[in-house]
Amino acid sequence: MSKVYTTQELIQILAAERQACLKGKRLKLEIKVSGNPVIDQFIRTDGLQQFTAYQDFKTAIHEYQKENRVSGIIWREVTVKGKNLHYPEIDTELIALNGDLEILKAAKNSIVEFWYEVTEGMDLYLSFNNSKQHQQIVTSDVERIVQRTEWASLCKWENSSFLEMILQLGWGKPEEAYYKRGRPRSGSEYIHAVNPGNRPIG
Structure with a gap:
């Protein structure tokens, strides 16, 4: 073989x-x-x-x-405000197998909980128009999006005076959701959390 x-x-x-x-x-x-x-x-x-x-x-x-049957999953680790999370995501050049999707779905709640924990007190924005525009939202808006999505991923932008935590909430195939090629069967929404008074950059 x-x-x-x-x-x-x-x-x-x-x-x-x-x-x-x-x-x-x-x-x-x-x-x-x-x-x-x-x-x-x-x-x-x-x-x-x-x-x-x-x-x-x-x-x-x-x-x-x-x-x-080669998985598209890579494991990421993120540290924010002294808290760590080890989580799965699909490499942007690979595809998700059915088993990968199940792993992503199983990890969704821990990713979302971590994001809530490290973004408490931050301003929340929903990005649209390919992340060129952002609309301020509240936690209940995020919760509605969480309810209708299947998997989650994180992205962090940080320097000494700025922190932005992006929560990607998706459904369907991640490889189609990343570039909005698969709508409506696959897609994602991006929630940006920034310190009060700041605007998202990611």
Whole structure:
């Protein structure tokens, strides 16, 4: 039986392939921008060829994940205000298997509880328009979103004078939710907590 790559190995393989594509070492040559050969000869397609080559490779890795049941989960650790949380999330370049989704769902409550604990007294904002805009909300708004979502993830922005804790609340497949490609079957909402008087930056 041949060796099955681990989650970490697949992440490294994808990172190396992404770099190769960005450097122009991998191109998908049959890309046509307009479909009109007269126009296409005047349009540079390097970037599109690189992007498409990487997307094709990534799709092959996702198929490999499914065939070999290689999890897309990575484990993160976050420390905020002296409190720690070890939690699962799907690597942004991989997909979630059905078992991964169950792990994410099981971890949701502990992630949300941790977020509530470390954001007590902070101002809350819901981001929209691809996080370009934020609307201030209250805890009851967050609770309604928590009730209708399946999994959660965290992101922290911090320096000596600023703290922002972002709670991602999602449903469906994380790989579709990250870039809003899967709506309505997959998606997520981002809740930003910042110290009073500050605005979200993430």
